[in-house]
Amino acid sequence: MAFGFTVDENNVLGRQVEEAGTYNVRILPTSEAKVSKTGKEMMVLNFEITDGKYAGGQIRYDNVVWDESDEEKKENSAKRFNTIAVAVGAKAGFSFTSIQQMTEALKGRELNISVEWDGPNDKGYYNLNVTGHNPKDPEGSKPNGMFKPARQQSGASAYNNPAVDKAAASLPDNFGAPSGDPFASAGQVISDDNLPF
Template sequence: MAFGFTTDENNVFGQSVQESGTYNVKILDSSEAKTSSTGSEMAVFDYEVIDGEYQGGKVRYDNMVWKDGTAEEAERSTKNFNNMAIAAGAKSGVQFSSLAQYVKSMIGKTINIKVEWQTSDYTGKTNLTVRAKTHIDSDGSKPDGITRDMFEAKNSSPNAQAPSSNAFASKQPEQTGFNPFAGQSANNGEIDISADDLPF
């Protein structure tokens, strides 16, 4: 086939999500089970937008930490992980026996996520952070019009200088909830679970 194509601004590498809002996403196979800096089990999810203006854009580093030091922490963790499983299509009664099994079960599933801008205390950079998860929205993804620049302008004091990250934002996928002290991957990043072991 001879060379030839028509340019398309939506068909480029590094497509990124430029607005907060709610997005229908697929859970990517780069998601993994890890250990947090405090030694807790932690799932780190990466997503790809599957429809709308930002289709193909990535939302990365949604850290979900399993805490069970107190009854309240255990209940909150259970609700958090259960919420995502139900959003991904699990029915009542599905049992998960390990975090690795849970993460592998989620890969390839589709959910709807709500993302908001947040400025990191560690890096000073503003990125999208996942705030809620639910079932796919049949009406499609809904960006809310709030860009990083708008958020930084509204949330910086008159004397504060917002971090300059526009060049990064236009060329790279978004990072969300990134914690540079997050610890190491469990099993060196490999999740050794067969398809027969997946509960749904």
């Protein structure tokens, strides 16, 4: 069988989440319990939006750290973990005995999260950062119109790799399109500087 397909904007995996706001989400099976770089236990929660214009889009890497380095941090950690448990409907009085147990119990559960743009990171990219966990909103997801800031690029090339730049420059202008640029009529033009690869 040979490779071949026709571009169909209705046949894609998930949607890119382009706005901050509050979203009804499902906790994905890719969520996991880990140990942070500082040696603290944590949950890394990944979410999929369940409704609205970004349904199917993912918000990833909500790192929820358990910190017992002093009493105040331990108390705040308990509040953070309780907030998530209550948001997904855990019953009062239930005891979790490990972060692994809690992470497994959360998979597939639904809640509402608040997200804001955070960054830029060391590569100039902005990412959505989870700032709140709440019970699922019966009114649905609510993007707030705050779009991702433009990438802050440091350097002349998006790749900073002369071999890649030379290879890209050697492609014909109408590469892959029967009549010019296959992306020319796209509703939203995304600069190569905003791509993560």
